[in-house]
Amino acid sequence: MNRDSNDTQPVKLTGEEIAKHNSRESCWVIVHGRAYDVTEFLPEHPGGPKIILKYAGKDATEEYEPIHPPDTLEKYLDKSKHLGEVDMGTVEVEEKEVDPDEEDRQKRIARMPILEQCYNLMDFEAVARSVMKKTAWAYYSSGADDEITMRENHNAFHKIWFRPRILVDVEKVDISTTMLGTKVDMPFYVTATALGKLGHPEGEVILTRGASKHNVIQMIPTLASCSFDEIMDAAQDGQCQWLQLYVNKDRKVTRRIVEHAEKRGCKGLFITVDAPQLGRREKDMRSKFSDVGSSVQSSSGGEVDRSQGAARAISSFIDPSLSWKDIPWFQSITKMPIILKGVQCVEDVLRAVEAGVQGVVLSNHGGRQLDTAPSAIEVLAEVMPALRERGWQDRIEVYIDGGVRRATDILKAICLGAKGVGIGRPFLYAMSAYGLPGVDRAMQLLRDEMEMNMRLIGASDISQLNPTLLDTRGLSMHTAVVPSDTLGKNVYDPLVGPKEKAKL
Ligand SMILES: Cc1cc2nc3c(=O)[nH]c(=O)nc-3n(C[C@H](O)[C@H](O)[C@H](O)COP(=O)(O)O)c2cc1C
CATH class of the missing domain: 3.10.120.10 (Cytochrome b5-like heme/steroid binding domain)
Known part of the structure; x- marks a missing residue:
């Protein structure tokens, strides 16, 4: 040396x-x-x-x-x-080949709408789609297989209609609530999404600052681009953060992560249970293929197609043998409330209550895992009556995520009995397109929509939201895959087949 x-x-x-x-x-x-x-x-x-x-x-x-x-x-x-x-x-600086796609993207960035032109969460998605790098967009926006579950997540909310009440005094509306004992200003949280720096150079700390400003909770992903400590350090005094955990095959590593999170003041341990193997997200795979164009050796020695993308590569440590038998071990190593993230049917919610965990997130991972898994809102409509039947509704907190884009979606979930909802992609898109001001505006828009819709539905605080305010008869209809709203249609990127080779 x-x-x-x-x-x-x-x-x-x-x-x-x-x-x-x-x-x-x-x-x-x-x-x-x-x-x-x-x-x-x-x-x-x-x-x-x-x-x-x-x-x-x-x-x-x-x-x-x-x-x-x-x-x-x-x-x-x-x-x-x-x-x-x-x-x-x-160090020799390599001449970068002129990338016509990148040149076009820079032109689109120069022309992008000003932030005030975004009036709802879908608007951020439309801007992000046009200004994000192709590979980053593909990673964030993709779902598994035919993306039927991903689209259903959003569409399912449209199958529920309100039964609004009139002549309720709604001069003052309070949308604050509690989640796992923490008082929050609105009934949603920023859910865990990996690789924040693909969208914005500062990564997840932008979401931390946005969550702080609006007093909502941030769930920190195991696979964040920022380090866990950077994300904790970015929080204000008293700001509540949860940890999302992918369980490592090496339990010593898992234990270290959990103990460290608890020591640093995390207030909830969300164990992801819907990803024993990562789903196939073909948009992501296709974009990786054109970018890297090679296949590589997997860590286990076998040939792995690099087109499977960064996500699969960085998640190879996840333990597919994780089972109900492991829950007591988690309960023995932490005092944080334990919540299972990715529960998808009534039977497993009942089992979670019996296992003594404090909560479940009904979720299909934003449609990125098992395609044609049901939407969380549909599962919620089945879960809450089953819990109430047994008198178990207060033994566990039930959250949902997936496809939440409007305050009406949040209201529907709360009416059905959810404690709160997680929101993933919309905040990533707001961050990627506009940074912190984007995340701030996205949250503010939800707040405005929420207050207005509470008034229009005839409820002045969260405790008044209940199932009689909804008509859910259409919820079990599984036919509608075509988005029923025009904004949703505009931002959906249809799946495409293989491209011809570029001309030599
Ligand atoms: C880009 C991206 C990365 C994600 N990474 C993780 C992750 O690392 N761990 C996890 O438990 N869930 C992850 N999820 C799933 C989210 O926590 C959540 O279930 C989903 O995004 C909710 O759907 P929505 O994006 O429609 O709001 C990810 C989702 C997206 C879109």
Whole structure:
């Protein structure tokens, strides 16, 4: 190594030196101005070695940044492989090929609507679709297989109609409520969505700040682009955050994550139970294919199509053997309330009550896992009567997520008995298109819609919302896959088949 004799004054490495280590036999990469020897790590990389080898001897920061929290190298690469600072002035800057798609995108960014032109959550989606990078859009917007569940999530709300009450004093309307004992200003939370930096360079901390401003809860994803501590540090005093947990095959790692979250003040542990394997999201896979165009070795040694995308690669640690038998162990390692995220039928909600967990999120992961799994709102309509029948409705808090785009959707869920709803993509889109002001406006729009609709439905506070305010007779009809609203139709990207090869 290029150090002086007493090893106290590290001499910066040069680009030329690093460029020599550009092979499987000796592979060095630069990340954020520092060099790392990843030769031995290549076979262990969850995303496979090929993607690293693409950057062997070069600066990998741009590819690395959105997918890896900043403490990744600290945590997973032995200190002896941290080679030191690089004199970035000596690193050859690769001429980037002119990408016509990127040029067009920059033009669209220059013409994008001003924030005040967004009047509802779908508007953010429409802007994000036009200004986000293709790969990021594909990762956020995609659903599993034919995306039937993804679309049903949103459409299902349209099958429920209100039965509004009149002549109720609604001069003052209070939409605050409590979730797992925390008082919040509105009955929704920011649900966990991975890889925030694909949409915005600052990542999840933008959502933390938006949630703080509106006093709603943020659920922190295991696979955030920011580190867990960065997201906790971005919170204001007293701000409530929950942890979403993907359970690692190595329970020591899981235990460490849970204990750390509790120590840092997280107020709920949401264990994701609908992803023993990640769903096939074909839009995402297609976009990865055209971007990377190669296949790589999986960490288990088999050939994995790189087109399966970053999500699959970074989630290979998730334990598919996780079962009901593990619940007592979680209860033994934490005092945080435990909530199962991704429950999809009545039987499992009843089992969750028996297992003594504090809550469930009825969810199909935003339609990204099992296609033709039911919408959460439909499951909710079945779950609450079953709980009430047994007198169990207060033994567990029931949340739902998936397809919530309007305050009327939230109201319908609360009327049916949900404690609150999670919202995923809309805040990602607002953040990607407009940063914090976008997230702020999205939340404000929901607040405005919510107050108005409470008045129009004839309820002055959340406790007055109940099932008699709804007509749910159409909910079990599973025929409507075509969005019944025009905004929904406008922003849906139809699935397309394989593209012809580009002309040589
Ligand atoms: C881009 C994206 C990433 C997601 N990442 C995770 C995750 O890491 N863990 C998890 O439990 N759920 C994840 N979800 C699912 C969400 O928590 C939530 O169930 C879903 O987004 C709700 O649907 P909506 O996007 O229609 O609001 C993700 C969803 C999206 C769209």
